[in-house]
Amino acid sequence: MEIIEAIEKLKDNHALVCLENRALIKMEKDKVYIWHSQWHSKLSRNDFISLFQQNTFEVYENDHGIDMEKDEEYYAWRNRYL
Numbered sequence: 001m002e003i004i005e006a007i008e009k010l011k012d013n014h015a016l017v018c019l020e021n022r023a024l025i026k027m028e029k030d031k032v033y034i035w036h037s038q039w040h041s042k043l044s045r046n047d048f049i050s051l052f053q054q055n056t057f058e059v060y061e062n063d064h065g066i067d068m069e070k071d072e073e074y075y076a077w078r079n080r081y082l
Contacts, residue, residue: 015060
């Protein structure tokens, strides 16, 4: 999916996987949180669009949601996908 579709999914409280970077992406209060195996980042919506516009995304299905306070979900995702 392209960046515009990805932003709409993030607005709907879904998590995404960036296929090129193998990063997990989540949006909360107009900030985009990105988790990668070697780095983490928090970007504004506009910065995310400008930096990731050439990438493709896939919706990450997670029955329990992603808790912004914990990294356990991230590491579980990392072990599953990386």
